[in-house]
Every structure is written in structure tokens, then in C-alpha cells.
Amino acid sequence: MSIMNLRQMAVDQTGTITAVKANGEMGRRIRDMGLVKGTEIRVQGRAPLNDPVSLRLMGFTLTLRNNEADYIDVEVTQNP
């Protein structure tokens, strides 16, 4: 399946993170929460105004803004 940016993913789509391109504070916060290469995620939902997005990984739910999702590339493994 194809690699796409996290921002473009649809609700209920599942995938594996292939790259986290941020560094500095943003990169640290993203990685500290488990968003590292190889982690499986599922897009759980989006806020009423479409931003932030909520993700499911490692059995918990995480939210991040679209401009933060831009740093993350995902290989889609399963479509809804």
C-alpha cells in the first residue's frame, strides 16, 4: 500500500509510521508519546472543526494538530 502524510489519512484508516521528520521540541513531544518509526496507528476521529485529529496507538488515544501531523508519514495498511 501507499505511503501518505498523516494529515491526508481518513478516519478509521490504519497504518505504520515510516518517518517522523520533526526535530527540536516538536519532534521530542511527538516521539515521547510513542509516535516513532514502526508504530501502528489508526485514525480515530477528527474534532468538529476537522482539526486536531485523534489517533489510536499502543492502546491509547492521542490528539495532535494537523500542522503537527504534517511531520509524520504513514504506510497505509488497512482502509476502512
Place this chain on the structure above:
Amino acid sequence: METTIALAGNPNSGKTTLFNELTGARQHVGNYPGVTVEKKYGTYKDNGSRFSIVDLPGTYSLTAYSLEEVVARDFLVNEKPGMVVNIVDASNLERNLYLTLQFMEMGIPVCIALNMMDVAETRGIDIDADKLSKLLGVPVVPTVARSGKGKVELMNEVVGSLHGNGSIHLDISYGNDIDKALDEIEEKIKAENFLTTTYPARWIALKYLEQDKQVMERGREVSPEFSREIEQIVINASDHLNKTLDTYPEAMIADHRYGYINSILKQGVLTHRQDRNRLQTSDKIDKVVTNRFLGPIIMIAVLIMLYQFTFAYSEMPVGWVEGFFEWLGGFTDARLSDGLLKSLIISGLIDGVGGVLGFVPLIMFMFFGISVLEDSGYLARVAYMLDRIFRMFGLHGSSVMAFIVSGGIAGGCAVPGVMASRTLRSPRERLATLLTVPFMNCGAKLPVFVLLVAAFFAENEAMIMVIITLIAWLGALLVAKLLRSTVIKGESTPFVMELPPYRLPTFKGLLIHTWERTWQYIKKAGTVILLIAIILWAMMTFPGLPDSEVQVFEKERATLLSSAAGPVVDELEHAHEHGEAHEEEHAGLSPAATELEDKLLAIDYHESEAALRHSIAGRIGTALEGVTKLAGFDWRTNIALVGGFAAKEVVVSTLGTAYSLGEVDPEETGSLSDTLVNAPGWSPLVALSLIIFTIFYAPCFVAVVCIAREAGSRKWGAFSMVFNTALAFILAVLVFQIGSILGY
């Protein structure tokens, strides 16, 4: 000396619950030196052992980016606790162990409390605690903090481990390139004894590779040349990684930490009996509660409920407190003879302290309500849903709570509002929030608006009130934007946030939460706020009228009494002796006596007006008249506004005194409205200008004290007074001048 045990763990891991279980009522709250992060500590006593327990702030990691993480790290480094009890959420093991690894990297003895075993069980997660302990090389004790299960075993394990050798051996590889650089730097550091009295050598090396600001700064202070030497090794390693693998050392390190955790969990520690990403009850609730259409509706309903709960239910206890202080005032009034001492005790002390303590029930209810939302997990959803809007103004989704409580729905209070900003974790957004919430229309500003609207805009009362609320919101958000692009400039903090599973809050936790915060407020009231109340009283009292003027009023009274008929004077004196004339609205007096009484009161009021004008506050008001004319305010309005710094509703009563009406009850302003409509120098335009000024000018001093406290610096308290007043004045002048040009 008793050994110190530090409790550490991720937010929402049940850390606070365990802390409450271990320490019970033997706990205290303070602040870490120089910062606003709360420090909670207490003692644990059981079968002969006694520990001092410190509850470190909940963190996901130990970087130098967030205040909480720096505080936790500094505590571990400087205070060297005997052991870290790391609370780990068993239902969320993988991410929680990330922090555990970082404690182990620091070489601190760790004992894991594998908490929420019950939740893990219902989610179909099986954990082999013994195997985890063996693979990690640290003790692991399963617990359920909510019910206190495993608490004794945990502490027994801690006692046992304390007497062991406590050495930590962490066998983790961060990849060849990093490992090589680590070894090289570690060796150099050891040879040089660089910072090694404070930190372990390998940890310093790791932090340099992670580009940790705090450690690098300290390194540069101690030895700039040596620090540069290490930095060069890091740059080389970084360049190499970048070229060969297109990544950075810090990313590599994080990847390998998670890799290491994964490899341990896969060795039979963790087994899922079902798909771990399947929808839990919590997710099903979220499908409804954060739904595009239902979500906002439910949220508005919840916020209104919080508001109702805070202000409606606290009304009665607030009434009791106020009633008590009124009674105390009356009691003192009857027992002390007229004079300065009496005035100080009643108008300064009792009114001042009473005014401050009157907030206590409000604060308790507000914090109770917010704790319920916070502990249940709903607050995080509110932040999630509203973030998009608040972010436009440089704020954070969580800011909404503080705005609502402060009077986002007219009638709140900025004091609990400022304190509610504590739920924000991002420092810049938090500061911008607590500096702008005082613009909301708190309950004390309402009487001022009601007075002015009733007098000058009686036909459109409701609409004007709605407009006033909208102006406050718009103003607050725009000012937040302004502050975030100037004085509190900086990137917005990443919104990477956990949506914790919904949980039923524990009653004990709620009570402890509420009480702590309320007590902090009361303590403050006893000191600074009392002092300011006395200063304000003095400003409005001193200097008193000179004797010559007092005599003028005395003479007026004497003339009035001597010209009245004897029996009427006797009747009035008799009534005064029984203390009826003032309170009982002339009940039972003959028409002639009533008339005389009114005339005497009029003289009293004129004297009060003269005295007020003569006081320091009066002089300030008069002196400022030249400037404030630009906004349409005369000296009377100025004094009232100075008085409003004590509490906004004082504006109304002071205006009353200034217009010789005596002290006007803010609840009944009819006579004052009539006076204002007919007074020279007043017009709807002046009223509008004053409304604008009242929305924006300096918060009352209780709020200012809270702002200074919550922002961690008096500077911000002073800023909110000066900046807000300047802003208010500019806006009021604009309204008045433009209105005047347009011919209103």
C-alpha cells in the same frame, strides 16, 4: 532523617490517587523554588517504617522542554531520593515504560508500581509482572491505587530494595553510531570529571547527543572549551547519521528506547487476548461526545451546567459568609464609639476580609466542578474540540474553562477564573489566558452595567447586556492575540495530548483537590489582601475633613435642630436611642420628624461627599479630571473607579457617596440612576464610555494578587493593572471622542 521516596509517572497513571492512598491526610502543598509547579509531599507510616513521599509532577518524558519535566529531573538530581516509585499504567504499558527507561538511564533506583491491573484485565491484557521485573532488572509490584490494593506489598518491596545494593544496570543499545559516540564522550567526561558530581557520566553524554538545553548550558558554564569539544563529537555523529540514515541522534535514541521496550514486552511479558486497538467503552462514548454535531451541543450544555453549579449552588454559602460579616459589622458598630478605629475595623478589616472570604464558597464549588470534569477525562475532550478556535488567538483549547468561569457567561468571577488556568500545561498559552480572563464580565461588574444601562439605555436593556458580553469576549481574544504576538511571543506549544479513557472520579480525590486549592486562596487572603484592603480604606478616609469644614456641617445641623419644634426633636432623639431611625425606614415616626430626619441625613451625605473629595482617593480623582475628561469622566466617576479596584461593585456605592446619596446598595440603584440621568456631565455616551472602561480596566486587587501568584511573578500582576487600565482608557477615549464628533 527519614528517607525520601519520589512518586513519578505519566499523567493519568493514577499517581495522585496512589499518593493520596499512601499519605492519607498527612500531606502538604508547596511550590518548587522559583516556579509555579505545585510540589506535593507527605509522610507514609507503616510497621515501623516512615518515609517522606514527594509527588513529582506527572510527565511523559524527562526532557528540558516543559517546566514539569525540568522540575522532576532537578528534584531527582539535587535531592537524590532513596528511590523512585514509578507508577506505570498497566493498560498502557508500552508508552509508560518510556519514562521508566529514562529514570534508569539516570541511574536512580526504581521500583515499578504496575497500576490499574484491573483495567488491564478488563481490556484483555495479561502481564507477567515477574518476567518484566527480571528483564528490566527492577522490582515490579502490581497495584490498584483506587482501592489501595497492593499498597502494602509495594511499600514492603521499597523497604526491601532500599537495603539492597540498589545498583541499576541498563543494557540498552541506541544503534552503533550513537553507542560509539556515547562511549567516546563518556570516557572523556570521566577523565575530566565534567559535571560528574551532579550527573552520571553516561547520562551527560546521552543528553548532549539529545541536544538537551539545560545540561548543555550547565556544561558551557563550567567549561566552555570542554563542552565545545563534546559538542563537536555530537555534530560529527549527527552529520554521519543524517547522511547515512537521514535521521537525527535524538530521533534515533527515541526509536531505540521504544525498540527496547518492545523487545522486552515481546518476550512473553505482554499478551493481548483481543485486538488492542478495538473500540473500548471510552471510544464508544467519544463517538457521541466528540461527534461533529452532538459534541458542541453537549459541550455547551456541560459548560452551562458547570456554571450553574458554581454560581447557583454557592449562592447560599456565599450568603452565609456575607451575612456573618454583616452581622459582625453591625455587632462592632453597636459596641464601638464613632471614630477612626471603628471606621478602620468596620470599613477596612471586616469589609476587606469579608469581601475576600466571600469568594471562598465560590472557589470551592468551582474547583469541585472542574475537578470532576478533569478527573473524568472530559476536560481533555473540551480542549480537543475547541482548540481550533482558541489557537487562532494564540491560546489553547483548555483556555475555555478559565474564560467561562471568569464571566464568559456574564456573572462569573475572575478570581477562580485565573486559578482555573492551572489546567493548562503550556506556559505561554497559560499566561496569555490568565492575563485576559479578567476582561470577562464578572458578577461584580454587573451592578455597574445594570445601573448605567437602566439609566441611559432602558429601552434596549437585554440587547445592550448581550453586546457588553460580546465586547468582553472579542476584547479578551484580541488582546490575547496581541500579547501572544508581542510580550508572550513564541511558537504555540504542540498539542500532542492524551485523551485519557473516561473514568469515574474518586470522591476522596475530588475533596483533596478542592480543599488544597481553596486553602491556598484563604492563606493568601489572610496576608497580602488584608494589607491592600487597609491601604484602600486609608486612601478613601485620609486626610479627614479639616475641623473648620466639619464645623460648617455641625452648624448646619444645629441650625436645623433649633429651628424645628421641640417635641419633634425629642421624638427623633428617642427613636435614635433605640437605633430605629436608620434601619427601620422611619417606621412609626410622625411626618414632621421624618422630614427632619431626611434633612439631617442630607447634611450627613453632603459631609460624606466633602470628606470623600478631600481624601487621597478624592484628590487623585480630582487631579486626574483633566485627563479623564477625554473619556467623559469627572472627579466623581474617577473616585468610584479608584474604589472599584477594591471590588468592582464598590464603583456603585462610591458613586452614591460622591453624589451625596449616602452609600448606595449595589442591588438597589434606582435613586442613583435617576440622579445620574439628571446630573450635569452625564449622557448616554458617557455611560457607554464608562461601560467600556469598566470592562477593560485593572482587575480588582484580589484578582491581581491571584494573577501575580499564578504567573509566578509580581511583574505580571503589575502588568495587568497598568496595561489593562491604559487599554481601557484608550478605548473609552475613542468611544467618547468619536461619539462626540458624531454628535451623540
